[in-house]
Amino acid sequence: MSRSSLIAQIKEKKSFLCVGLDTDITKIPEFLKEYPDPVFEFNKRIIDATADLCVAYKPNAAFYESRGVKGLQSLIDTYKYIPKNILSIIDAKRGDIGNTSDMYARAFFDEEASGMGFDAITVTPYMGNDSVTPYLKFEGKWIILLALTSSVGSKDFQYLGTPEGTLYEAVIKKANTWAGADRLMFVVGATKSTEFTDIRKYAPDNFLLVPGVGAQGGSLEEVCKYGITKECGLLVNSSRGIIYASNGEDFAEAARAEALKLQQQMQAELEKAGVI
Numbered sequence: 001m002s003r004s005s006l007i008a009q010i011k012e013k014k015s016f017l018c019v020g021l022d023t024d025i026t027k028i029p030e031f032l033k034e035y036p037d038p039v040f041e042f043n044k045r046i047i048d049a050t051a052d053l054c055v056a057y058k059p060n061a062a063f064y065e066s067r068g069v070k071g072l073q074s075l076i077d078t079y080k081y082i083p084k085n086i087l088s089i090i091d092a093k094r095g096d097i098g099n100t101s102d103m104y105a106r107a108f109f110d111e112e113a114s115g116m117g118f119d120a121i122t123v124t125p126y127m128g129n130d131s132v133t134p135y136l137k138f139e140g141k142w143i144i145l146l147a148l149t150s151s152v153g154s155k156d157f158q159y160l161g162t163p164e165g166t167l168y169e170a171v172i173k174k175a176n177t178w179a180g181a182d183r184l185m186f187v188v189g190a191t192k193s194t195e196f197t198d199i200r201k202y203a204p205d206n207f208l209l210v211p212g213v214g215a216q217g218g219s220l221e222e223v224c225k226y227g228i229t230k231e232c233g234l235l236v237n238s239s240r241g242i243i244y245a246s247n248g249e250d251f252a253e254a255a256r257a258e259a260l261k262l263q264q265q266m267q268a269e270l271e272k273a274g275v276i
């Protein structure tokens, strides 16, 4: 999906919500266990209930890979079910030497080879240029590079000083020489809202994928205060806060209600920032 289509979708839906499909088979409602693939059935109903409220879906690969062959099938079926006019992000956090990254890119981008043709993948920057650029060989696909993550452990390395500023600033500056804002996004945790002002100095046009609202306690309002741009420039993810809003028969309606709350807040922020 192109940058202009993503922005058009944001304006049309008045939303920059990404629904995280971190589907844990031990947490889904009991009655779904009767279906041949309970995880896919769960995702299908979540997608049906939220597709008009969000602009992206982000299955996290760990939740599928942990179930072996069955999990991979759930992931492939989920990828195929995500409507093609909604951005599909595989949250795989890959990063390896060039020829291995070629294979990861094929695994998640080359639908003919693997059954999956996601629009975007999360990638770790640690191994540098040759680990990141193979994904760019797939025309029109996005890399979402980890910059400043939401978790406590982000303090261990990401704030360390380098001649280019903190490590996360160095990542942003360097990566922006490898690709433009039409192919490259950065992950910045919602729990880091005050850092957004600095980040926008180095990434004025890049979309930022922002996890950490909902279950991790980040504030949408704070993120927007410092991070929103004239073209929005944000995709805010919530996984557990939406998909596990209820554990009963009404789980899909409850997920929709949570997604709607976020969409309404997002609409207000988009209006305030003059995006719509």
Ligand SMILES: O=C(O)c1cc(=O)[nH]c(=O)n1[C@@H]1O[C@H](COP(=O)(O)O)[C@@H](O)[C@H]1O
Pocket: 020, 022, 060, 091, 122, 148, 149, 150, 151, 187, 188, 189, 211, 212, 213, 214, 215, 216, 237, 238, 239, 240, 241
């Ligand atoms: O790359 C990510 O998406 C990510 C980066 C980060 O810094 N923090 C973070 O929580 N994530 C992912 O975002 C999702 C957050 O899920 P919830 O906390 O349940 O909304 C999970 O899939 C995490 O793996």
